[in-house]
Amino acid sequence: MSELLKVPTMAEFMAQGKQPEVLFWVGCAGSFDDRAKKITKAFVKLLNKANIEFAVLGTEESCTGDPAKRAGNEFLFQMQAVTNIEVLNAYEVKKIVTACPHCFNTIKNEYPELGGNYEVMHHTQFLKTLLDDGRLTIEGGKFKGKRITFHDPCYLGRANNVYEAPRDLIQKLEAELVEMKNCRRNGLCCGAGGAQMFKDAEKGDKEVNVERTEQALEVKPEIIAAGCPFCNTMMTDGVKAKEKEDDVAVMDIAELIANAQDL
Amino acid sequence: MQYLPNIVFAIVLIAGIGFFVKNVKKLARNIKLGKEVDVSDNKSQRWKNMAMIALGQSKMVRRPIAGFLHVVVYIGFIIINIEVLEIIIDGIFGTHRVGLKILPTSAYGFLIGAFEVLAVLVFVSVILFWIRRNIIRLQRFWKSEMTSWPKNDGNNILYFEMVLMTLFLVMNATDVHFQDLNSGNVISQFIEPWFSGLSNSTLHFIGRGAWWVHIIGILVFLNYLYYSKHLHILLAFPNTYYGKLQPKGQLNNLEAVTKEVKMMMDPNVDPFAAPPAGTENDVPAKFGASDVQDLSWVNLLNAYTCTECGRCTSECPANQTGKKLSPRKIMMDTRDRLEEVGKNIDTNKGEFKDDGKQLLDDYITREELWACTSCNACVEACPVSIDPLSIILDMRRYLVMEQSAAPTELNNMMTNIENNGAPWPYNQMDRLNWKND
Numbered sequence: 001m002s003e004l005l006k007v008p009t010m011a012e013f014m015a016q017g018k019q020p021e022v023l024f025w026v027g028c029a030g031s032f033d034d035r036a037k038k039i040t041k042a043f044v045k046l047l048n049k050a051n052i053e054f055a056v057l058g059t060e061e062s063c064t065g066d067p068a069k070r071a072g073n074e075f076l077f078q079m080q081a082v083t084n085i086e087v088l089n090a091y092e093v094k095k096i097v098t099a100c101p102h103c104f105n106t107i108k109n110e111y112p113e114l115g116g117n118y119e120v121m122h123h124t125q126f127l128k129t130l131l132d133d134g135r136l137t138i139e140g141g142k143f144k145g146k147r148i149t150f151h152d153p154c155y156l157g158r159a160n161n162v163y164e165a166p167r168d169l170i171q172k173l174e175a176e177l178v179e180m181k182n183c184r185r186n187g188l189c190c191g192a193g194g195a196q197m198f199k200d201a202e203k204g205d206k207e208v209n210v211e212r213t214e215q216a217l218e219v220k221p222e223i224i225a226a227g228c229p230f231c232n233t234m235m236t237d238g239v240k241a242k243e244k245e246d247d248v249a250v251m252d253i254a255e256l257i258a259n260a261q262d263l
Numbered sequence: 264m265q266y267l268p269n270i271v272f273a274i275v276l277i278a279g280i281g282f283f284v285k286n287v288k289k290l291a292r293n294i295k296l297g298k299e300v301d302v303s304d305n306k307s308q309r310w311k312n313m314a315m316i317a318l319g320q321s322k323m324v325r326r327p328i329a330g331f332l333h334v335v336v337y338i339g340f341i342i343i344n345i346e347v348l349e350i351i352i353d354g355i356f357g358t359h360r361v362g363l364k365i366l367p368t369s370a371y372g373f374l375i376g377a378f379e380v381l382a383v384l385v386f387v388s389v390i391l392f393w394i395r396r397n398i399i400r401l402q403r404f405w406k407s408e409m410t411s412w413p414k415n416d417g418n419n420i421l422y423f424e425m426v427l428m429t430l431f432l433v434m435n436a437t438d439v440h441f442q443d444l445n446s447g448n449v450i451s452q453f454i455e456p457w458f459s460g461l462s463n464s465t466l467h468f469i470g471r472g473a474w475w476v477h478i479i480g481i482l483v484f485l486n487y488l489y490y491s492k493h494l495h496i497l498l499a500f501p502n503t504y505y506g507k508l509q510p511k512g513q514l515n516n517l518e519a520v521t522k523e524v525k526m527m528m529d530p531n532v533d534p535f536a537a538p539p540a541g542t543e544n545d546v547p548a549k550f551g552a553s554d555v556q557d558l559s560w561v562n563l564l565n566a567y568t569c570t571e572c573g574r575c576t577s578e579c580p581a582n583q584t585g586k587k588l589s590p591r592k593i594m595m596d597t598r599d600r601l602e603e604v605g606k607n608i609d610t611n612k613g614e615f616k617d618d619g620k621q622l623l624d625d626y627i628t629r630e631e632l633w634a635c636t637s638c639n640a641c642v643e644a645c646p647v648s649i650d651p652l653s654i655i656l657d658m659r660r661y662l663v664m665e666q667s668a669a670p671t672e673l674n675n676m677m678t679n680i681e682n683n684g685a686p687w688p689y690n691q692m693d694r695l696n697w698k699n700d
Contacts, residue, residue: 059691059694067686072664192636194637203585
């Protein structure tokens with residue numbers, strides 16, 4: 001399969017004197033985390049399928065600085081931001097799509113004050129526009145009638161009011177979308193945000209991801225859909241902690257759509 | 264001698280309002296101890312937020328039961344207070360029900376009748392609030408920060424309102440002249456029989472007594488506000504006006520850091536050059552916040568506005584899973600420390616003398632700060648646009664940039680970002696390897 005993936009870089013486009021329609025910002029998780037890499041590939045397959053001219057920065061990409069900022073290290077955040085903005089502006093990037101809500105939020109909201117102004121979309125929003133424009137079609141395929149619940153990533157939902165695009169996509173799969181008791185603006189965090197991903201949790205009665213997984217399992221889904229690589233990891237761990245990994249899958253929306261098409 | 268009551272009334276009124284004004288000035292002084300922030304933008308959006316959130320209670324009703332009861336108390340309290348106008352005029356000029364001299368009996372009756380109905384609705388709502396707090400014991404009113412004063416304060420307010428509403432109805436029920444009107448005594452007519460058999464002079468005495476206690480009660484309540492979470496009835500308005508307008512995920516940019524970073528990245532800057540004269544002020548004395556004076560004045564206004572309702576804490580994922588963090592406690596601690604700093608300034612003739620304490624560690628522990636996932640649930644839940652997350656972030660900034668006191672794993676993460684451009688120890692040159700995996 002992988003030899004079929006077309007993943008051009010900005011440098012290659014530049015060499016040909018061309019500009020891609022959109023820059024795909026892969027993010028650190030999407031580049032290095034084994035689970036998240038599958039999400040990256042699924043999204044690339046969809047971009048290839050829809051014949052989107054996109055490019056990645058590849059080795060020129062660096063961490064957006066999100067976890068540094070949220071941990072309180074404004075210096076490191078701004079160093080990262082200014083470096084990334086220099087690269088993006090040098091390539092005259094206008095439009096960015098990313099599968100990571102943390103990258104999405106940071107580039108969209110926190111880069112403009114440092115000189116980085118781009119149209120930034122989450123991959124669920126981007127896929128939704130592709131469908132609306134007829135550039136991509138999806139059918140239910142193997143997910144038709146399956147019970148799917150969607151876990152709202154804090155940095156997509158509450159932080160940026162994107163609640164409907166991922167849900168619209170799930171419904172396009174003709175799946176049965178079931179909502180947890182905390183959803184949309186009342187969604188419960190997976191426990192990874194604010195740089196928590198990179199440290200042990202403070203002492204408590206329970207881990208946040210276990211609490212959230214319990215909420216998800218309450219609605220008896222066959223699949224827990226996520227729209228964030230960190231949520232994906234946390235929910236996968238939660239499902240394992242509850243020993244439900246044989247019954248419940250945790251999948252990114254891009255994976256759902258790519259799998260439905262047998263890509 | 265016949266003017267004695269009028270004079271006593273005027274003195275009580277002036278003293279009550281005067282003391283309140285004195286405390287409001289102190290309140291404004293304390294809030295201004297915070298750092299300046301520019302909130303002069305987007306005036307129309309700000310007015311809209313105030314109208315929707317404070318005046319229109321749009322976020323209160325997201326929890327329908329508490330929201331509905333709150334709206335009843337809110338509307339009731341505002342409307343019934345029109346009656347206070349009449350009380351003040353009567354008190355100063357020695358008139359009795361001056362409204363009757365101005366308005367036709369039917370119109371006056373309609374007004375007082377409406378007040379009486381609202382008084383009963385407020386009374387019932389307040390009883391239900393009391394039951395939720397003390398009998399049903401809703402979890403959020405029994406968290407660890409809700410001991411002693413915060414807990415009594417909540418109940419005191421409810422008792423105050425019960426007494427004030429009762430006094431208003433008793434005042435009307437024992438006013439023989441008003442009962443004779445047969446207009447507007449929609450509720451008090453049913454209370455009137457409780458006092459049957461009493462002589463007219465006794466009734467008059469009870470009626471006047473209720474009148475006096477009612478107005479004095481209102482003045483006491485007014486002055487109670489400053490010491491209470493009930494201050495929100497005033498501050499909810501400016502607080503929603505100055506509330507955050509940016510997307511919740513957008514954390515503020517530190518200008519001072521931007522200047523330094525730009526300078527570091529600029530190849531034309533002479534690294535050994537002394538800063539030009541007059542620019543020292545651009546770099547703050549410290550990064551982030553360890554005490555209330557380091558926070559913005561909007562943060563401090565937030566702290567005074569907090570009603571301690573605990574909606575933030577009940578939505579907080581860290582709190583829900585038994586961690587020490589409670590966004591409500593962050594706000595209460597900020598307010599308590601600010602009050603302490605204010606008192607310190609008062610006793611030291613307008614100057615703050617170091618008391619060896621600060622907000623960090625003495626009030627808010629590091630464990631609380633590091634438990635936050637920055638998920639914004641608390642910000643979303645607050646009915647009056649309070650932003651506990653920005654205080655948490657500013658205190659983390661102090662810990663990291665001033666003290667290098669982040670948890671070890673976070674230091675590792677930050678070192679990785681610095682060295683490899685990723686929070687994990689992978690080489691930046693391997694970023695595209697997934698393509699061929």
